[in-house]
Structures are given as C-alpha cells and as structure tokens.
Amino acid sequence: MPPVDQRVLVVGTTADYIEWIRTCRPGQALFLTDPAVRREADQPAPLPDEELLCDLADEPRVREMLARHLDRWRLELSGVACYDCESMALAARLADAYTLSYPSLQAVNNCRDKHRSRILWREHHLDTPEVRRIGSAGEAVDFLREIGGPCVLKPISGSGSELIFRCDSEADCQRHYRRIVQGLERRRNHRLYQPFCATGADILAEAYVGGEEYSCDFMLENDRVTLIRLARKVLFSQDPFGTAKAYILPADWPEAIGAGELERTLYLSARALGIQRAVCMLDFIVHQGRMVLLEMAPRPGGDCLPSLLRRCYQVDVLQLALDFARRQPIELNLPASPPPMVGLRLHAGQEGRLLSADTGDLSRDSRVQEIHLIRKPGHRIKRPPEDYDAWLLGHLLFVPDADEDVAAQCRSLCDKLTVQVG
Structure with a gap:
C-alpha cells in the first residue's frame, strides 16, 4: 500500500494563487476550490488529487467531500492556509475538525466584524476611529453631527474599499447609506458578507481620520512578532474612497513611531482580537504621530502585494504562509535597504x-x-x-x-x- 501523502489544505483561494503555489511547491497543497473559480480560470486545472471542487457555502457537504477525497487519494492534512477573507471562517472550522493550527473561529469573526474589532482594540487601549453601529440614514446623520466632522460609512464586514464612503454632509449620509443598503442587497448571497449581513443591512459609521495610510504583514508565534513587510499606500482622489491605487515598498517610516512601538502595537492588536498564532495583515493610518488601526485579518495581504514582496525582498509570502501552516521553521533574511x-x-x-x-x-x-x-x-x-x-x-x-x-x-x-x- 502506498504511503500517506501530507498536504496543506488551502481553503478557497483564486486560480492565479493556485497556479503560483503549484508551480513553486508541487504536490504540497490540496486546494479546496469553489467550482465558479475553476470555470472562470485561464490557468490549467490542477491534477485530480490536488484540487477538490465544491460549494464552499455548504459546509456539511464540504466536510463530507473532503473526508472522501483524503481517503481516496491517501492524503493527510499537515496544515490549513487561507488567503481570502470570505473563506477564513470555513478554514477555522476545518482546522478545528482536523486538530490543526489556525486562528479560532471567534478570532476570525472578531477580525471580520469591524465593529467588534474596534471595541476590542479600544478595550485594550489601542487607537482606532470612533465607531457606531447604525440602522438608518438618520442615525448616520446623528453621528456626523456628534463628532462634528467627516465620517465614513461602511458595511460591518467586507474588505478593501468595497461599499465604503466618506460623508462630509448630512446629504452625503443620506445618499451613501442608501447606496450601501442597495449594495448589500445585491451581495446578500456573497460569502464575504455572511453571516453578518445575511438578514439586513449592518452598517457602521466611524469618524474619518486623515493621514498617511500603511499596510503590513507580520508573523505572530510564541508571543513574538516578526515583521514581513511595511508598505505605504498611494490613493487617488478620483478613485472610490479608500481605494489603494499603489503600494510603495519599503515604506518611509514616520520618525515619531519607533520599531519597538510598531512591534508592540502589532502584537497587542492581534492578541486583542484573539489571535495567538498567524500570518497577519494590518491596515492603519499614521495620524499626528500615532498609529490608528483600521483592519486586521489572519492572512497575508493580497492583490499586487505578494508579487511586490517577491520582487523587492525576494520573499514569497504565499510559500511562507504554507510553511507557517505546517509549522516549518521560517527564517526571513530581508535586505537592509532595498x-x-x-x-x-x-x-x-x-x-x-x-x-x-x-x-x-x-x-x-x-x-x-x-x-x-x-x-x-x-x-x-x-x-x-x-x-x-x-x-x-x-x-x-x-x-x-x-x-x-x-x-x-x-x-x-x-x-x-x-x-x-x-
């Protein structure tokens, strides 16, 4: 009988990431993929033992098909990795079912629920914008009046700049609240917004904070933070509010914030959300010499960032996350001043x-x-x-x-x- 083959389960990623990982680490991953991703992909399909196609919204069916797939191909899971926000909850549940290292479901939900993350950060004395959960445009107007300045309306979950609007007036609050409600209605079956927005509009109003925007990746393990990259965002005023047009790596770091303070804030912000061990992404603003936290996820930053990191630092963060998932030792040898x-x-x-x-x-x-x-x-x-x-x-x-x-x-x-x- 052939020996058991160990694989890292990669939950719900995109076809380009799948091809990237397959090319760099052939035979080391099992991809759990939504059929729509494969139908729309230009990349070649993985081998039958490398990919399992199933509706990722149907968790009981996923568990059943995964068990059969592992048995059929004599595979054993050595870790769980996830690169997409909408799949992190499923990754947490599967990791728990197979007793593998991954942030808990509660930690994942703390990250995805932007209201909850703000509350937890404030309880741990970390800077983050003032926020309120609202259920009407009138409540958005009330919030704008109370803070006496611009506010930002956004869904309670989601990622990036999707359905995020800056409001400078009461008319803005009225108009943008309706746009978010309509947008969430169109997306009610999208896994990115479930379960938070499945039964109605869950919308946040938060105080607008100006300043330079940054994004970073870091590892948290054994109560120790290791910074992987720090990038500054470039935003265009004509683009939808909050859209990162570009990332500069490495970022010019404000002198008012030292490396020790950065690492301490990364550690406290992750632990406040219940993360004990993970590769994390954090977005924040530097405002008047202090870090103001915006969003965290227990995954590396996506979009153009993995390519940028690989080209600038010769660090492959997709492979790094794979090794981290299976508890392999990781040594980062970042260039001093690229x-x-x-x-x-x-x-x-x-x-x-x-x-x-x-x-x-x-x-x-x-x-x-x-x-x-x-x-x-x-x-x-x-x-x-x-x-x-x-x-x-x-x-x-x-x-x-x-x-x-x-x-x-x-x-x-x-x-x-x-x-x-x-």
Whole structure:
C-alpha cells in the first residue's frame, strides 16, 4: 500500500494563487476550490488529487467531500492556509475538525466584524476611529453631527474599499447609506458578507481620520512578532474612497513611531482580537504621530502585494504562509535597504466589454519591471459601486525615479495602458 501523502489544505483561494503555489511547491497543497473559480480560470486545472471542487457555502457537504477525497487519494492534512477573507471562517472550522493550527473561529469573526474589532482594540487601549453601529440614514446623520466632522460609512464586514464612503454632509449620509443598503442587497448571497449581513443591512459609521495610510504583514508565534513587510499606500482622489491605487515598498517610516512601538502595537492588536498564532495583515493610518488601526485579518495581504514582496525582498509570502501552516521553521533574511519599488493597480476607466489592453508603451518604460494582466478580451467591465472587482485589469511593478513624485509617476504609467472597450 502506498504511503500517506501530507498536504496543506488551502481553503478557497483564486486560480492565479493556485497556479503560483503549484508551480513553486508541487504536490504540497490540496486546494479546496469553489467550482465558479475553476470555470472562470485561464490557468490549467490542477491534477485530480490536488484540487477538490465544491460549494464552499455548504459546509456539511464540504466536510463530507473532503473526508472522501483524503481517503481516496491517501492524503493527510499537515496544515490549513487561507488567503481570502470570505473563506477564513470555513478554514477555522476545518482546522478545528482536523486538530490543526489556525486562528479560532471567534478570532476570525472578531477580525471580520469591524465593529467588534474596534471595541476590542479600544478595550485594550489601542487607537482606532470612533465607531457606531447604525440602522438608518438618520442615525448616520446623528453621528456626523456628534463628532462634528467627516465620517465614513461602511458595511460591518467586507474588505478593501468595497461599499465604503466618506460623508462630509448630512446629504452625503443620506445618499451613501442608501447606496450601501442597495449594495448589500445585491451581495446578500456573497460569502464575504455572511453571516453578518445575511438578514439586513449592518452598517457602521466611524469618524474619518486623515493621514498617511500603511499596510503590513507580520508573523505572530510564541508571543513574538516578526515583521514581513511595511508598505505605504498611494490613493487617488478620483478613485472610490479608500481605494489603494499603489503600494510603495519599503515604506518611509514616520520618525515619531519607533520599531519597538510598531512591534508592540502589532502584537497587542492581534492578541486583542484573539489571535495567538498567524500570518497577519494590518491596515492603519499614521495620524499626528500615532498609529490608528483600521483592519486586521489572519492572512497575508493580497492583490499586487505578494508579487511586490517577491520582487523587492525576494520573499514569497504565499510559500511562507504554507510553511507557517505546517509549522516549518521560517527564517526571513530581508535586505537592509532595498531600493524602493511600487506595485501599481491597473483599473479600467469605463464600463463595457473589454476588447483589448495594449501594454506596449508600458513594456518600453525602463522603470517597469513586471506587468500582470488578469483580464482577457470579452471580460465585462463594471465599476464601483456596482462591482469592485470587475474594473481591476491587473497590476505592474516599477522602480520609481527618485526625483519625481510617486503618485505622479503612477498617473503617467496608468496613461500608458491603452484599453479599448466596446
């Protein structure tokens, strides 16, 4: 009888991540994938023993099919990894069922529930925006009046900038509250918003906090924090509020906040949410010399960040998360002062059916190191607030000129992508 083969269970990730991991770590992962992801994928399907297709919203069926798959192919799980917010709760339950290391379901829910995370951070004396759970546009207006300044309306769950709006007036509160309610109604069957928004609109109002925005990845293990990367966000005023147009790695760190304070805050913010061991992502704002916490998830940052980290630091965070899941020792040998690099997200300027995306001018720009397009001709482009995924065409990595503003360089590079829409 052949020996048992050990695999890390990767729960609910995208086809490009699956291909990335399969290429770098052949035979080390078992991918639990929603059939819709595979149907829409341009990448080749994994081997039959490498991927299990099932409706990830049907947990009893997932458990049954997973048990049969492991038995059929004589596989044994050595860890659980997850790269997507909507699949973290399922990953937590499966890790518990197979007695594997992963943040608890309560910790996952503490992260996904933005109201709960704010309350817990405040209880642990960590800076985070003032927040209130609201059930009407009138309550949003009341909150705006009470804080005497701009506020931000957002769903209680979700990720990124989806359905997040800044309100500078009472009219803004009225209008944007309705937009979130309508957006949540369209997304009521989306796993990203369940179970928090399954029975109605769960919406938060929080005080707007200005300042530079940052994102970081770190490992928490044995009561010790190890910083993986710290990136500064570039935001464009014409984009939907909160949209990260680009990430600069490594970030210019404010002198007012020392490395010791950063690590202490990362540790306390994770433990306050019940995380004891995980690879985590944290978004925060530096406001008047202090860290103001926005959002945490027990997963590495996604989008263009893994490619940026691999190119700039020669660190593969997807493989790192795989090793972390199976408790392999990890040694990070980050360069002391690498030249800055920027991950620039490429968005479509108009809706319609994608006819072509010409990257010729980008390829001839000496600053550009990599170009990754994720859409093919025929893709249906939709724009926020209707859809926050379909307008993303891909990303590129570039080394910025030192004597020119990074945001200005991002704009000029975006203009070099020629997109035709029908």
